[in-house]
Amino acid sequence: MALILATSNGSSPAPVANPETNRQTANYQPSIWGTAFIVSNTPEDEITLVHEEQQLEDLKEEVRRELMAAASNLSKQLKFIDAVQRLGVAYHFEKDIEEALQNTYDNYHCIDDINDDLYDVALRFRLLRQQGFNISCDIFNRYTDEKGRFKESLINDACGLLGLYEAAHLRVWEEDILDEALAFTTTHLKSMVEHLEYPLAAQVSHALHRPIRKGLERLEARPFMSIYQDEASHSKALLKLAKLDFNLLQSLYKKELSNILRWWKDLDFSSNLPFVRDRVVEGYFWIAIACFEPQYSYARRIQTKLHALLITTDDIFDAYGTLEELELYTEAIGRWDINSIHQLPEYMKPCYQAVLDFFKEIEEMQNTERSYCVHHAKDAMKNLVQAFLVEAKWFHGKYIPTIEEYMRDALVSSGATVFAIISFIVMGEIATKEVFDWVQQNPKIVRALSTVMRLMNDMATHKFEQESGHIASSIECYMKQHGLSEQQAYEEFHKQLENAWKDINEECLRPTAVPLLLLSRLLNFARQQMWCTRARKMHSHILEK
Numbered sequence: 015m016a017l018i019l020a021t022s023n024g025s026s027p028a029p030v031a032n033p034e035t036n037r038q039t040a041n042y043q044p045s046i047w048g049t050a051f052i053v054s055n056t057p058e059d060e061i062t063l064v065h066e067e068q069q070l071e072d073l074k075e076e077v078r079r080e081l082m083a084a085a086s087n088l089s090k091q092l093k094f095i096d097a098v099q100r101l102g103v104a105y106h107f108e109k110d111i112e113e114a115l116q117n118t119y120d121n122y123h124c125i126d127d128i129n130d131d132l133y134d135v136a137l138r139f140r141l142l143r144q145q146g147f148n149i150s151c152d153i154f155n156r157y158t159d160e161k162g163r164f165k166e167s168l169i170n171d172a173c174g175l176l177g178l179y180e181a182a183h184l185r186v187w188e189e190d191i192l193d194e195a196l197a198f199t200t201t202h203l204k205s206m207v208e209h210l211e212y213p214l215a216a217q218v219s220h221a222l223h224r225p226i227r228k229g230l231e232r233l234e235a236r237p238f239m240s241i242y243q244d245e246a247s248h249s250k251a252l253l254k255l256a257k258l259d260f261n262l263l264q265s266l267y268k269k270e271l272s273n274i275l276r277w278w279k280d281l282d283f284s285s286n287l288p289f290v291r292d293r294v295v296e297g298y299f300w301i302a303i304a305c306f307e308p309q310y311s312y313a314r315r316i317q318t319k320l321h322a323l324l325i326t327t328d329d330i331f332d333a334y335g336t337l338e339e340l341e342l343y344t345e346a347i348g349r350w351d352i353n354s355i356h357q358l359p360e361y362m363k364p365c366y367q368a369v370l371d372f373f374k375e376i377e378e379m380q381n382t383e384r385s386y387c388v389h390h391a392k393d394a395m396k397n398l399v400q401a402f403l404v405e406a407k408w409f410h411g412k413y414i415p416t417i418e419e420y421m422r423d424a425l426v427s428s429g430a431t432v433f434a435i436i437s438f439i440v441m442g443e444i445a446t447k448e449v450f451d452w453v454q455q456n457p458k459i460v461r462a463l464s465t466v467m468r469l470m471n472d473m474a475t476h477k478f479e480q481e482s483g484h485i486a487s488s489i490e491c492y493m494k495q496h497g498l499s500e501q502q503a504y505e506e507f508h509k510q511l512e513n514a515w516k517d518i519n520e521e522c523l524r525p526t527a528v529p530l531l532l533l534s535r536l537l538n539f540a541r542q543q544m545w546c547t548r549a550r551k552m553h554s555h556i557l558e559k
Contacts, residue, residue, distance in 0.1 A: 132174030
């Protein structure tokens, strides 16, 4: 249960004791994909690609003209920007959107053409907060009564409630009005959703399931296309651009995944390490939905490889290795010396070799002046494996730690820091030495990210894992230490999750400690965990049925 960045088809199976070696084994389901994604493009495909890329450029210019034309009407402009972002094509217009929102922020107190329309006011607030502008939530005071409660008259404005609901998810600490707004809108949207008409009903239903702030742009783009095309005022050029862009990126992803699968096949872990999960396809999907822009092809390749190697390491610790073997592996990682491979059991050698080769590949891609970033990554990897060993000792010793002990280790074993550092490395020169020094200090947003990842995972899987004989999760640790029921533990962790999201939101407001582009990667890791947890729950329900 150590690594929770891993994407899996459901929870881990129960470890089965092997009496001959006193080791645990697990029977993971094999990959369902086979060689389906190992493909090659034909010359005809390349010709089609060139034509579609030119068509994309033409559509981009048409959409850019529409965006500029909307500048004369703030409400129209903000709605257009919102559509561009939710359709997943904002990366084509980053400069245009930044300039438009900067102008909106600069003239924030002079703007009067939005008036009191709740949806427009909430949309302006959300778009500015999403862009990192620290706009005050006091703007919503006009919608409250003398007791500070939201006016009951608002319940007749479904669009306004939806806008306020989405805006409230950008809240930070000490914003009581947004806490109240979230509770108020959630209650009333749930009660009215069945009585609304399409497409508003679909938007409300989706938002209650996954609000914009916690959704992944690329994953949300496809369902939003279906809603957007049914809006009477939609832009035909924008919709066409979104669909073409989506399909072009899908073609790119298939090509990238094919190359990664060839690398995985060459490792031959299915023969050398038959007990580990083969989740490369799922891992690539997990990476691509967060780092989807075409210019980050190298980033997707590296992070998918990292994901696969960490799953392999995790399975060695969770599902096969004896405690003595795991201690040897941890020591070898600590030394980071290929000669240490001779001290390892035969089955561990391919993994150790692959890990060192992976980091060498990253190192060779950096110039001499950036060698420090790989040093940080290696340190994070050493800490991660050490955290895996701590959990293995707890399991073998049948020890239930305090919640404080558990979380100290779990925030490392989640893999968040390793992924953060690697994701920064592959973003290029924007990640300076100061950035890596910052992330190595375990800043607030990294701690919050780790909390989201760990608690979401534990709440989704702990029942299954306890029935299967896994290490105690945070749920059991908290219940035992405080003498609480399972439901009470869940309620407490839901509060901690909401607090973690406030920390994430706060760290993404300007001025930021590091460039917002880098912080957006950490934000997307938190969003990924939200999605993965829901997917895991759905899979569990299917298995139960």
